[in-house]
Amino acid sequence: xxxxxxxxxxLVITISLGAVLSCxxxxxxxxxxxxxxxxxxxxxxxxxxxxxxxxxxxxxxxGNVTFDERDKQIKRRAALASFGASYLIVGAxxxxxxxxxxxxxxxxxxxxxxxxxxAATCTFFxxxxxxxxxxxxxxxxxxx
Amino acid sequence: MAKSxxxxxxxxxxxxxxxxxxxxNGEMTQEQLxxxxxxxxxxxxxxxxxxxxxxxxxAFKIARTFGVPIEKVFQYEGENR
Numbered sequence: 001x002x003x004x005x006x007x008x009x010x011l012v013i014t015i016s017l018g019a020v021l022s023c024x025x026x027x028x029x030x031x032x033x034x035x036x037x038x039x040x041x042x043x044x045x046x047x048x049x050x051x052x053x054x055x056x057x058x059x060x061x062x063g064n065v066t067f068d069e070r071d072k073q074i075k076r077r078a079a080l081a082s083f084g085a086s087y088l089i090v091g092a093x094x095x096x097x098x099x100x101x102x103x104x105x106x107x108x109x110x111x112x113x114x115x116x117x118x119a120a121t122c123t124f125f126x127x128x129x130x131x132x133x134x135x136x137x138x139x140x141x142x143x144x
Numbered sequence: 145m146a147k148s149x150x151x152x153x154x155x156x157x158x159x160x161x162x163x164x165x166x167x168x169n170g171e172m173t174q175e176q177l178x179x180x181x182x183x184x185x186x187x188x189x190x191x192x193x194x195x196x197x198x199x200x201x202x203a204f205k206i207a208r209t210f211g212v213p214i215e216k217v218f219q220y221e222g223e224n225r
Contacts, residue, residue: 065179
């Protein structure tokens with residue numbers, strides 16, 4: 001498993017953990033204290049921030065060559081996939097309120113940083129999953 | 145010429161003899177071939193398994209490492225149109 005895969009695994013695990021805990025905390029909070037206090041449960045998403053330390057945690061790969069044309073191709077495809085995912089998130093965040101609330105409604109600008117955060121999280125998650133899928137989940141690098 | 149086709153290669157139009165040529169060249173390891181062709185060992189593994197088709201420059205580098213023409217290393221098995 002190379003450095004990019006390790007970083008991708010860390011991001012997938014931290015983002016997934018943050019999302020699951022946030023959902024649980026929000027649901028529990030919703031029934032116990034109601035809105036808007038239940039929104040505090042989404043604070044668990046900050047766990048995903050640990051994934052940002054991946055490049056510091058994992059050192060350089062061993063070997064003379066650590067990056068080649070295949071790595072470049074994989075990263076380019078992953079970036080394209082993550083851009084597509086974030087585009088969908090932002091598109092959905094813009095269009096869904098329009099269709100639900102109608103053209104004359106207004107929403108609070110506090111939603112904008114949330115949309116930005118959701119798009120960023122989605123970008124990193126999709127990028128990491130695309131990296132792992134393309135490398136073959138890291139278990140197929142034995143000497144044959 | 146016996147071709148070792150992995151399940152991953154089925155249905156692909158490009159097959160290769162990298163693994164066989166490695167063994168015929170003094171049982172060269174994947175690491176040694178990777179060092180000589182300036183790629184990572186993972187890339188050599190992916191090429192051997194048929195999961196990655198190298199660029200032309202890399203294909204020529206691999207063929208040159210083994211001292212054989214490129215068509216002895218990589219074969220195109222698609223239909224001619």
